Amino acid sequence: MKAQYTVALYNSQHAAAFHKFVDYFWPRKGTTAAGPGSAGEANAGGPEGFENKPPTFLFLKDEEVIGHIASLPVRFSTRSATTPAHWVVGFMVLPEHRNGLVGPCLIKKVNETLDLAMSLHVEEPVLRLLKGLGWYHVGVIPQYIHVLNWHRLLKNIRTHQMSFLDGRGSLWSRGLQSLASIHRAHLVIGSLGRLATQSWLLATTFARRSGRALRVTEDHEFDRSYDAFWERVGSKFDALVVRDRAYLQSRYGSTLKDYKLLACREKDELWGFCIVKVKQFQDDPRMGWLRMGSIVDCLFDPSSPQALQALLSASIGCLAREAVDAIFCTASHRTVQKYLMRNAFIKMPGNLNFAYHDRIGAIDKHVSLSAWHLMRGDSDAAANF
Amino acid sequence: MTVEELVGKVFKINPEELSDTSSRNTIEQWDSMGHLALITALEEQFQVSISITDAMEMANIRKIKDVLKEYGVR
Numbered sequence: 257m258k259a260q261y262t263v264a265l266y267n268s269q270h271a272a273a274f275h276k277f278v279d280y281f282w283p284r285k286g287t288t289a290a291g292p293g294s295a296g297e298a299n300a301g302g303p304e305g306f307e308n309k310p311p312t313f314l315f316l317k318d319e320e321v322i323g324h325i326a327s328l329p330v331r332f333s334t335r336s337a338t339t340p341a342h343w344v345v346g347f348m349v350l351p352e353h354r355n356g357l358v359g360p361c362l363i364k365k366v367n368e369t370l371d372l373a374m375s376l377h378v379e380e381p382v383l384r385l386l387k388g389l390g391w392y393h394v395g396v397i398p399q400y401i402h403v404l405n406w407h408r409l410l411k412n413i414r415t416h417q418m419s420f421l422d423g424r425g426s427l428w429s430r431g432l433q434s435l436a437s438i439h440r441a442h443l444v445i446g447s448l449g450r451l452a453t454q455s456w457l458l459a460t461t462f463a464r465r466s467g468r469a470l471r472v473t474e475d476h477e478f479d480r481s482y483d484a485f486w487e488r489v490g491s492k493f494d495a496l497v498v499r500d501r502a503y504l505q506s507r508y509g510s511t512l513k514d515y516k517l518l519a520c521r522e523k524d525e526l527w528g529f530c531i532v533k534v535k536q537f538q539d540d541p542r543m544g545w546l547r548m549g550s551i552v553d554c555l556f557d558p559s560s561p562q563a564l565q566a567l568l569s570a571s572i573g574c575l576a577r578e579a580v581d582a583i584f585c586t587a588s589h590r591t592v593q594k595y596l597m598r599n600a601f602i603k604m605p606g607n608l609n610f611a612y613h614d615r616i617g618a619i620d621k622h623v624s625l626s627a628w629h630l631m632r633g634d635s636d637a638a639a640n641f
Numbered sequence: 642m643t644v645e646e647l648v649g650k651v652f653k654i655n656p657e658e659l660s661d662t663s664s665r666n667t668i669e670q671w672d673s674m675g676h677l678a679l680i681t682a683l684e685e686q687f688q689v690s691i692s693i694t695d696a697m698e699m700a701n702i703r704k705i706k707d708v709l710k711e712y713g714v715r
Binding site for chain 2: 258259260261262263354355356357358359360361364381384385388389
């Protein structure tokens with residue numbers, strides 16, 4: 257008898273098949289229907305403040321799930337309006353069904369269902385599919401690295417196992433690998449790298465001074481000041497996902513123990529925050545046992561970015577105290593990029609593609625990638641790093 | 642237009658090089674997006690609405706012809 261193929265939105269009847277599918281891709285998650293920050297969150301009811309469960313798209317072969325896309329509801333914000341939107345996450349197809357119709361059919365269903373869908377993804381085949389089905393590719397978000405321990409980085413780096421270094425930057429990673437392969441080069445080049453970093457920081461000392469009484473402390477929850485801060489600064493950005501208290505709570509609240517939330521205040525008024533992940537790939541032999549940290553999210557006042565400077569300095573200090581070897585930061589906004597450079601972050605090739613499908617004309621296509629405020633914390637992209 | 646001509650047009654191949662056994666394994670351009678483009682072209686050309694199940698079956702030209710017959714296309 258011929259197998260029947262359908263694309264469906266998840267409902268409770270699919271639970272058993274869905275759990276089996278999730279277990280295949282994310283076995284460590286058990287049968288909790290929790291993908292890596294994606295499907296599980298979506299099917300668990302979605303972030304707080306949203307009445308309806310976000311749609312999860314399934315491609316079914318009879319009653320077996322063979323493909324899947326989940327969605328995370330957010331609000332997209334411009335200088336003049338906010339619009340409901342969804343991050344599209346957890347795009348997975350069983351290996352034996354790849355290169356067929358499963359992926360395109362799922363994306364078509366997403367296009368038909370969601371008014372404004374956005375995606376941050378690293379895989380080139382996904383980008384080809386999205387573009388082929390009418391998605392607008394805004395670009396690849398630049399990535400930055402600040403090296404705290406050049407010796408360890410050069411001695412232990414395994415660029416061929418670090419997809420986030422490879423991506424489109426094979427020359428960059430080959431160069432780094434070549435340096436690392438030279439006998440004892442890490443000692444000499446490591447010292448030079450450290451000297452260069454310190455010299456750069458010295459040279460930019462004046463530019464990094466704020467002259468304001470800004471104070472950075474670690475917060476352990478998103479209190480009401482985060483809502484007030486969003487109200488003050490949200491409309492100063494051309495395009496970003498709403499980062500109010502409800503969003504932050506739903507995005508980071510349950511996993512805040514995995515991050516450090518650094519808040520910048522002046523006279524008790526919030527002027528910015530930064531979310532830092534400390535234990536990224538720690539103790540992972542694939543990463544050469546390197547200790548990596550990342551700055552996954554931040555919000556600041558673009559018309560008064562001294563708080564961003566204070567937060568970046570504090571983030572570097574915080575991660576240095578945790579004995580991190582290198583700090584990564586993926587950031588699209590031009591102000592964040594400028595301040596990263598001032599703080600001795602080196603630009604390297606990015607691998608995180610940003611694309612969207614807009615049925616309602618909410619997004620102005622003339623807004624360049626550097627006017628968007630996107631970071632790894634958006635969507636579930638931090639899990640891909 | 643014959644199925645071979647349509648497949649040739651979608652994948653930019655000389656239809657004379659195609660046979661019933663031409664398939665996703667023998668035509669390099671026949672990837673995910675190619676398959677979708679082919680189904681869309683078949684629907685437009687033969688004025689049919691092909692179900693996902695049937696579209697999944699269309700893995701070679703012979704299968705395409707068989708499925709189209711079921712839709713009344715001669």
